[in-house]
Structure formats: C-alpha cells, structure tokens
Amino acid sequence: MKDKVTSLDVARRAGVSRSAVSRVFTPGASASAETARKVREAADALGYRPNSLARAVVTGRSRIIGLVVAGLDNQFYPGALEQLSIALQAEGYHLLVFMSAAGDGIARTIEDLLAYQVDGIVAASVEMSNDLVSRCEEAGIPVVMFNRRQDDPRLSAVVSDNFAGGRAVAQFLIAGGHERVAHIAGWQEASTGRDRAAGLAAGLADQGLSAIAVEDARFDPDRAAQIAREIVNDGARPDAIFVGGDRMAFAVMDTLRFELGLGVPDDISVVGYDDVPLAGWPAYDLTTLRQPVERMIGATVDMLLDRIEEGKCPRQEALPGQLVIRGSARRARGWKH
Amino acid sequence: MKDKVTSLDVARRAGVSRSAVSRVFTPGASASAETARKVREAADALGYRPNSLARAVVTGRSRIIGLVVAGLDNQFYPGALEQLSIALQAEGYHLLVFMSAAGDGIARTIEDLLAYQVDGIVAASVEMSNDLVSRCEEAGIPVVMFNRRQDDPRLSAVVSDNFAGGRAVAQFLIAGGHERVAHIAGWQEASTGRDRAAGLAAGLADQGLSAIAVEDARFDPDRAAQIAREIVNDGARPDAIFVGGDRMAFAVMDTLRFELGLGVPDDISVVGYDDVPLAGWPAYDLTTLRQPVERMIGATVDMLLDRIEEGKCPRQEALPGQLVIRGSARRARGWKH
DNA sequence: CTGAAAGCGCTAACAT
DNA sequence: ATGTTAGCGCTTTCAG
Numbered sequence: 001m002k003d004k005v006t007s008l009d010v011a012r013r014a015g016v017s018r019s020a021v022s023r024v025f026t027p028g029a030s031a032s033a034e035t036a037r038k039v040r041e042a043a044d045a046l047g048y049r050p051n052s053l054a055r056a057v058v059t060g061r062s063r064i065i066g067l068v069v070a071g072l073d074n075q076f077y078p079g080a081l082e083q084l085s086i087a088l089q090a091e092g093y094h095l096l097v098f099m100s101a102a103g104d105g106i107a108r109t110i111e112d113l114l115a116y117q118v119d120g121i122v123a124a125s126v127e128m129s130n131d132l133v134s135r136c137e138e139a140g141i142p143v144v145m146f147n148r149r150q151d152d153p154r155l156s157a158v159v160s161d162n163f164a165g166g167r168a169v170a171q172f173l174i175a176g177g178h179e180r181v182a183h184i185a186g187w188q189e190a191s192t193g194r195d196r197a198a199g200l201a202a203g204l205a206d207q208g209l210s211a212i213a214v215e216d217a218r219f220d221p222d223r224a225a226q227i228a229r230e231i232v233n234d235g236a237r238p239d240a241i242f243v244g245g246d247r248m249a250f251a252v253m254d255t256l257r258f259e260l261g262l263g264v265p266d267d268i269s270v271v272g273y274d275d276v277p278l279a280g281w282p283a284y285d286l287t288t289l290r291q292p293v294e295r296m297i298g299a300t301v302d303m304l305l306d307r308i309e310e311g312k313c314p315r316q317e318a319l320p321g322q323l324v325i326r327g328s329a330r331r332a333r334g335w336k337h
Numbered sequence: 338m339k340d341k342v343t344s345l346d347v348a349r350r351a352g353v354s355r356s357a358v359s360r361v362f363t364p365g366a367s368a369s370a371e372t373a374r375k376v377r378e379a380a381d382a383l384g385y386r387p388n389s390l391a392r393a394v395v396t397g398r399s400r401i402i403g404l405v406v407a408g409l410d411n412q413f414y415p416g417a418l419e420q421l422s423i424a425l426q427a428e429g430y431h432l433l434v435f436m437s438a439a440g441d442g443i444a445r446t447i448e449d450l451l452a453y454q455v456d457g458i459v460a461a462s463v464e465m466s467n468d469l470v471s472r473c474e475e476a477g478i479p480v481v482m483f484n485r486r487q488d489d490p491r492l493s494a495v496v497s498d499n500f501a502g503g504r505a506v507a508q509f510l511i512a513g514g515h516e517r518v519a520h521i522a523g524w525q526e527a528s529t530g531r532d533r534a535a536g537l538a539a540g541l542a543d544q545g546l547s548a549i550a551v552e553d554a555r556f557d558p559d560r561a562a563q564i565a566r567e568i569v570n571d572g573a574r575p576d577a578i579f580v581g582g583d584r585m586a587f588a589v590m591d592t593l594r595f596e597l598g599l600g601v602p603d604d605i606s607v608v609g610y611d612d613v614p615l616a617g618w619p620a621y622d623l624t625t626l627r628q629p630v631e632r633m634i635g636a637t638v639d640m641l642l643d644r645i646e647e648g649k650c651p652r653q654e655a656l657p658g659q660l661v662i663r664g665s666a667r668r669a670r671g672w673k674h
Numbered sequence: 675c676t677g678a679a680a681g682c683g684c685t686a687a688c689a690t
Numbered sequence: 691a692t693g694t695t696a697g698c699g700c701t702t703t704c705a706g
Contacts, residue, residue, distance in 0.1 A: 006683060017693045022685055032691060047476075052452040054394045054683035058698045062390060064433070072415035073614065082409045085436040094449065095434040096401070099422040112431065115389040139384075250618070258619040277410065281587070282595040283620040343699060354677045359701055366701095369675060391699035395682045 005048045014042035025050045056117060063093050065304065066118035068109065068132065070100040070125040074219070074247050075276040076291070077124065080146070083297045084122065091305060093119070100125050106132055114139055120304045122146050142307035142314070146300055147291075149191045149316055156307065156314040158299045160291040160321040162192055166199020166242075167206075168323050169271050169289060173240050174207050175332040178269060182213040182231050182238035184224050184252060186245050186273075193219070196244045196273060212238055219244075221251035228252045232260060232268070240269040240329065246276045246288055253284060253328065269329035285327040292319045342385045351379035362387045393454060400430050402641065403455035405446065405469065407437040407462040411556070411584050412613040413628070414461065417483070420634045421459065428642060430456070437462050443469050451476055457641045459483050479644035479651070481637055484628075486528045486653055493644065493651040495636045497628040497658040499529055503536020503579075504543075505660050506608050506626060510577050511544050512669040515606060519550040519568050519575035521561050521589060523582050523610075530556070533581045533610060549575055556581075558588035565589040569597060569605070577606040577666065583613045583625055590621060590665065606666035622664040629656045 007021045014021070016035055023029035024039040031039075042048070056062040065088055072078055085095050096116060098109050110132055113121060121136055121143035133155060136143050142156065149157035173181055183200055186193030197214060204210050213231055217224040224243060228251075231238060243249035249272030256262045256270070264270050272279060275290035299317045306312040325331060344358045351358070353372055360366035361376040368376075379385075393399040402425055409415055422432050433453060435446050447469055450458060458473055458480035470492060473480050479493065486494035510518055520537055523530030534551060541547050550568055554561040561580060565588075568575060580586035586609030593599045593607070601607050609616060612627035636654045643649040662668060 007685095008683085018683090019685080019693060020691090023692085026685080030691060035691080049448060049451045051394070051454060051683055053390045053399060053454050054698090055685070056698095057388070057391045057394055057683085057700085058685045060698080067434075072419045075412075075415075078409035078412075078415040082436055085434050086438045089436065089438070089449075094453070097404075097422045097432040097434060099419055099426065101423045101426070111386055112426075114386045116431070117388060117390050250620075254619050278615070282591050283587075344701095345699085355699090356677060356701080357675090360676085363701080367675065372675080388699055391682090392701070393682095394684085394699085395701045397682080 005046045007048070007050065009046055010039060010042045010048045013046060014038040022050075060117075061308075062117045062119055064096050064116060064118050065093050066098055066113045066116065066121040067095045068098045068100065068113070068121060068123045068125055074245070075278060076147075076246070076274045076293075079277070080124070080293050080297060083294060084146075084300065087297055087301045091301065095122075110135055113141070119308050120144070122300060122304070123148070142304060144300055144303050144307075144314075146296070147192060149318075153316065154314055155316075156303045157316045158296050158303065159192065159195075159316075159318050160296060161318040162195035162321075163199035163202070165273065165289040165291075165321045165323075166196040166201075167203035168199075168321075169242050169273075170200050170203025170206070172287075172323055172325070172331065172335065173242065173269065173271065173329065174204070174209065175335060176240075176269065176330045177332065178240040178330070179209070180212045180236060180238045181209070181240045181242060182215075183211045184215055184217050184227050184231075184241060184243045184248060186216075186248075187218040188216045190219075193244055200242055212236055217244075217248055219248065221248050224248035225251040225255040228255045229260070232256070232262070238268065240271070242271045242273075244273050246272040246274040246279050246286065249273070249286055249288065249328075250278065250284055253286070264328050265330045271329050275324050279324070280326070287326045287329040287331075288324055290322045290324045292321060295319050342383045344385070344387065346383055347376060347379045347385045350383060351375040359387075397454075398645075399454045399456055401433050401453060401455050402430050403435055403450045403453065403458040404432045405435045405437060405450070405458060405460045405462055411582070412615060413484075413583070413611045413630075416614070417461070417630050417634060420631060421483075421637065424634055424638045428638065432459075447472055450478070456645050457481070459637060459641070460485070479641060481640045481644075481651075483633070483637055484529060486655075490653065491651055492653075493640050494653045495633050495640065496529065496532075496653075496655050497633060498655040499532035499658075500536035500539070502610065502626040502628075502658045502660075503533040503538075504540035505536075505658075506579050506610075507537050507540025507543070509624075509660055509662070509668065509672065510579065510606065510608065510666065511541070511546065512672060513577075513606065513667045514669065515577040515667070516546070517549045517573060517575045518546070518577045518579060519552075520548045521552055521554050521564050521568075521578060521580045521585060523553075523585075524555040525553045527556075530581055537579055549573055554581075554585055556585065558585050561585035562588040562592040565592045566597070569593070569599070575605065577608070579608045579610075581610050583609040583611040583616050583623065586610070586623055586625065586665075587615065587621055590623070601665050602667045608666050612661050616661070617663070624663045624666040624668075625661055627659045627661045629658060632656050 023031045124146040144156035215227045272288035279286040360368045461483040481493035552564045609625035616623040
C-alpha cells in the first residue's frame with residue numbers, strides 16, 4: 001500500500017526537477033550520466049515506477065493493443081496468442097483482451113476498445129462483424145485482421161495463402177490416387193474458409209476433377225461430424241475428405257473410426273488444415289496443411305507497429321503454408337516429406 | 338482520426354459543465370433526468386466515450402486485471418482464460434496479458450504490472466516465483482493464485498481439492514482391482530502436483546498399499562512419456578498409472594499404445610487429471626479427475642473483486658473436483674458414473 | 675442538483 | 691542538459 005511514489009518524490013530525493021526524472025525514464029530523451037545515476041538511485045530507493053496510464057493520457061499512446069477474440073477452444077489460437085503476446089511485449093506493448101462472449105453485442109466491445117485508448121487492434125475472431133473494423137479504423141485506430149482478410153485493401157490483414165494451400169491439398173490427394181474428394185469446409189462467410197475451398201476446387205479442376213461434395217460446417221466440429229456421417233452414407237462414398245480446419249478434422253476422424261468403423265486412411269483419407277499440435281500426435285497423425293503461425297505473428301506485429309509508429313499504410317499479406325504429410329491420407333510413393 | 342472528442346466538447350454542446358458530463362457517465366453519481374438526457378444526446382452525436390485511462394489516473398482504479406500466465410499449450414488454460422475474461426468483462430474489468438516468456442525475467446513483468454496500475458492480478462503460471470506475488474501484494478495490489486496455492490494464508494488462492502482428487506483416484510483404482518499403481522506426478526515444487534501425489538498416497542495407504550513408483554515429470558509431456566517407458570520396462574510393471582495432468586496423460590497413452598504396443602486399459606490403466614476437452618474424445622477416452630473450472634473462475638473473480646472493491650481479506654478456496662469415469666482404466670462393476 | 679476550481683501523475687515545449 | 695510552465699482528460703471537493 002505504498003504505491004504513492006510519484007515522480008516528484010523521486011525528483012526531490014535526487015535533487016532534480018520532475019522533467020529530469022521523466023527524461024531518465026524516457027528512452028529517446030537526453031539526460032547526463034550523472035543525473036541519470038542520481039535519479040535511478042532515488043527511484044530504486046523509493047520503489048518508483050512511472051505510471052503508464054498517466055503517461056498514456058499525455059502522450060496519447062497507451063502501448064496497449066486490443067485483442068478481440070472468441071473461441072479459444074480452436075487449438076490454433078492459444079499458441080498464436082502466446083506468441084503474439086510475447087512478440088508484443090518485446091516491443092513494449094501489452095495485450096488487453098476483449099473476449100466476444102456469445103450473446104454480448106459487438107457494440108459494447110467497441111465502446112470499451114475506444115475507451116481504453118488502445119493503440120491498435122488485432123482481430124482474431126472469425127465471427128467479427130465488419131462493423132468493429134470500420135468503426136475503429138474510423139476512429140483512427142489501426143486494426144489488423146489475423147487469419148482472415150477482407151477484400152477491402154484499406155484494411156490490414158495477415159493470412160496464410162489459403163488458396164494455394166487448398167490447391168496443394170488437391171494435388172496431393174490426386175497424386176495419391178483419390179478420385180472422389182469431398183470437402184467439409186470452414187465457414188463460407190469467412191475468407192479463410194472460402195479461399196481453402198476455392199483452392200481445392202482449382203487444384204481438382206487442374207486435373208479435370210471436381211469435388212463430389214462441398215458442405216459448410218462453419219468451423220464447428222459437431223457439424224463437421226454430422227456432415228461426415230451423411231457424406232459417407234451417401235451413395236457415392238468419397239475416398240478422401242478434405243476438412244477445412246484441424247479441429248473439425250479430428251471430429252471427422254473420430255466419427256469415421258469410432259462410430260462408423262472405417263479405417264483412416266484405409267477406407268477414407270482425411271486431410272486437415274492448420275497443423276495444430278494434436279495433429280502430430282500418433283492418435284491422429286493427421287496429414288494437414290501447416291499455417292506458418294510464427295511468420296504470421298511476425299507479420300501481424302510488423303504491420304501494427306508500422307502503422308502505429310511509422311504511420312504507414314495498411315497492407316495485406318498472405319504467407320505460404322506447407323503440406324505436412326502424415327498418415328491420415330493415402331499418398332503416392334515419393335510424397336513422403 | 339476524429340477521436341479528439343472530450344468531455345468539454347460534450348459539455349458545451351449540451352450546455353452544461355464538464356462535471357455534469359462526468360456525473361452522467363459515472364454509475365453512482367447524481368444527475369437530473371433532464372441533464373442526463375441532454376448529455377447523452379450530445380455524447381452520441383459527437384461519438385464521445387469517456388477516456389478510461391484519464392479516469393484511472395484520477396480515481397486510482399484502472400479496472401484492469403493483470404493476467405500472468407505461461408504455457409497456453411496446457412489445454413487446461415485456454416478454456417479457463419476464456420471464462421475468466423468473460424466473467425471479468427461482465428464486471429467491467431479487462432485482462433491485460435503478461436506472458437512469461439522463457440528467459441525473460443520475472444523482474445520485468447513486475448515492473449510492467451506495477452506501471453500499468455493494474456487493480457489486481459491473476460497468477461495462473463505454475464512457474465511463477467513467489468517474488469512476484471509478494472512484491473505486488475507489498476505494493477497493495479491483490480493477487481489471487483489460480484490453480485496453485487501457497488501455505489501462506491495471507492495470499493489468496495483458488496484451487497480444486499487436489500488432495501481429495503488424488504485420493505478419489507486411488508479409491509477408484511483399488512476398487513478396479515489394481516495393485517501396482519505408479520504415479521507420474523506434476524511438478525513437486527507446485528502445490529497442485531504435490532497435493533495430488535499426497536492424495537494418491539493417502540488413498541492407497543487407506544488400503545494398506547503404496548505406489549510402486551512416483552516420478553516427477555514437471556508437467557512436461559515429453560518427460561512423462563520418458564518416465565512411462567522406464568516404468569513399464571522395469572521389473573515390476575505397474576497395472577495402473579495415475580498421471581498428474583491430462584496433457585501428460587495423453588503423452589503416456591500415446592507411448593504405451595503406439596510405441597510400446599500395450600493396450601489401455603487392457604494391459605495398463607491410465608488415469609489423468611483436469612478433464613480437458615480432449616479427454617472426452619474417443620481417441621483417448623480418458624478417465625480423469627475433472628477440475629471445476631467454472632466454479633474456480635467464479636471464485637477467482639469473487640475473491641478479486643472482494644479485495645479490490647470491498648477491501649476484504651485474502652482467503653483460500655479448494656473446490657471439489659469429480660472423477661469422470663471413461664474407458665482408459667479398468668473399473669469395478671457399478672463404478673460407471 | 676450543478677458549476678467552479680483544484681488537482682491526479684506525467685510529458686512537452688520553451689527558455690535558460 | 692536542465693528547470694519552468696502548461697497542459698492531457700478526467701473526477702471530485704466545495705460552494706451555491
């Protein structure tokens with residue numbers, strides 16, 4: 001309960017002015033070695049820490065980044081979040097979390113975001129209305145969309161190259177001798193889901209094929225499982241299912257193996273998307289397209305800081321992913337990675 | 338870039354004073370209906386939002402809670418974090434994330450925590466030094482430890498009853514006819530790991546048994562897998578392994594089944610702790626002790642708010658968990674839950 | 675109930 | 691390089 005130490009206290013004890021203290025604690029400022037020493041000494045003795053909030057009020061920069069997210073149950077996000085936080089901390093920023101609860105309107109979130117004077121926003125929720133993005137940009141707060149893009153080029157976005165990824169999956173599947181490929185897609189309202197589906201279609205078309213079924217599971221594992229049931233019991237059973245997200249792919253594999261008694265990949269091949277940690281565990285051993293999380297995070301941080309600190313323009317980046325070949329899909333000889 | 342709307346602007350447009358505006362936006366303050374109406378109208382027209390940071394400077398309350406965490410790869414945390422954030426938002430607080438990076442010293446984290454004037458701290462990192470806790474409490478910032486406790490009763494803590502949990506596992510295992518129980522424990526420096534181990538020992542002792550092996554895997558799945566290998570190849574192979582955390586239990590099951598070719602539970606029973614979502618998936622179908630996450634979060638928020646807003650004293654709470662019986666461990670008839 | 679005035683803790687010109 | 695002087699946007703006595 002002794003947190004009443006102010007810069008004035010330090011100044012007095014060090015025999016200097018408040019400005020001097022301020023300068024010592026401001027990276028780009030000028031202070032003589034002697035002054036710095038005295039100030040640091042006094043500060044340590046008193047246990048002084050500059051008040052970031054007060055600083056934010058006057059500088060207009062809070063060094064706080066708002067993170068808008070929903071559904072940490074998608075295993076792709078926890079890891080990304082961890083890396084993002086660490087990368088930001090290294091630059092002297094911190095994440096303030098805005099979890100979009102189920103019913104809770106986006107309006108409230110926007111209010112809070114603005115009230116806290118965040119310097120920027122990372123929007124990592126697929127379900128996020130464009131309202132948020134536009135209203136914040138309007139207020140002068142740069143927002144970068146993570147793992148989702150918008151056609152509007154005035155908005156910053158970082159994604160992996162989902163179209164190329166979908167196409168790579170198609171090529172792999174065809175090379176493996178599959179002829180009846182079904183696709184259980186991510187939400188078609190989201191670029192991520194759409195691009196993967198389009199990539200698959202393009203890759204299939206290259207060889208004169210097309211998917212025998214494409215269903216939107218909205219990134220929901222339960223829905224994906226249900227679709228898998230229907231597809232498999234359908235007349236023309238697929239020999240491969242490309243699932244637009246690992247989390248859904250696990251649910252599909254579970255359904256196939258444990259409920260329908262089918263072998264993966266013996267009866268049906270399954271390919272996912274993301275390469276979350278679980279995909280590499282032997283229980284699933286899922287062939288999947290790896291999103292370059294680390295580079296995506298790097299790009300996100302760069303974009304954000306470029307806009308905040310350098311005032312640069314928004315840009316969009318699509319980083320290449322990589323097919324990780326494991327055992328859940330039949331493959332041609334020589335395709336072992 | 339029009340975020341320069343200040344309370345003065347609103348005051349002018351509404352024909353009142355800044356104080357009036359302030360009062361309208363302060364829950365407990367007095368303002369006539371007429372004034373409130375005028376102010377709200379002007380505020381909406383101008384797009385005014387009170388600046389939380391400026392408010393924080395003057396009130397001394399930031400309505401920000403620091404979250405200190407590391408290792409979101411433990412699937413127990415993402416869900417807890419999501420719930421925590423939502424619960425806090427409902428009370429008008431937000432989480433500021435402090436991710437303990439690997440090498441990054443705790444000292445820096447403390448500095449930042451204090452600088453941002455957080456009203457309270459949730460410490461959810463097992464690896465966190467007591468230094469942080471004591472220094473923050475010293476500075477008058479309440480911290481509640483989540484999923485970990487300290488013997489010092491002056492510190493707030495929320496855990497599940499890990500001792501009772503460990504004991505329940507022992508009883509279940511014994512009832513299932515197991516006689517050679519091994520324990521791959523969580524970090525013995527952490528209360529969570531210790532209590533579970535002690536509970537198991539007590540439960541075993543009740544029946545005149547004791548564990549044939551107890552090894553500390555420090556919550557690390559790789560280490561757990563390695564220990565599993567050693568234990569199993571040892572002379573006296575266990576008929577059951579109690580693993581002190583689901584994440585480690587999965588690794589142990591993988592090792593047993595896919596590497597050692599053993600059946601679970603046919604050759605060896607495995608029981609975990611936490612009940613993360615994956616435990617319920619058919620690929621693992623893990624019998625485990627469920628931690629009451631929702632209630633733990635509720636208690637955490639209550640404690641925090643009690644201390645922040647009511648100035649109440651620290652307290653500790655140990656919530657009861659519940660054994661969730663699935664298929665990874667042999668069980669006695671009638672034990673199906 | 676309302677406005678005027680006095681800060682909260684800090685930084686940013688401006689002189690010196 | 692340092693101190694002085696103004697604020698940043700807001701809340702909170704204090705009169706009325």
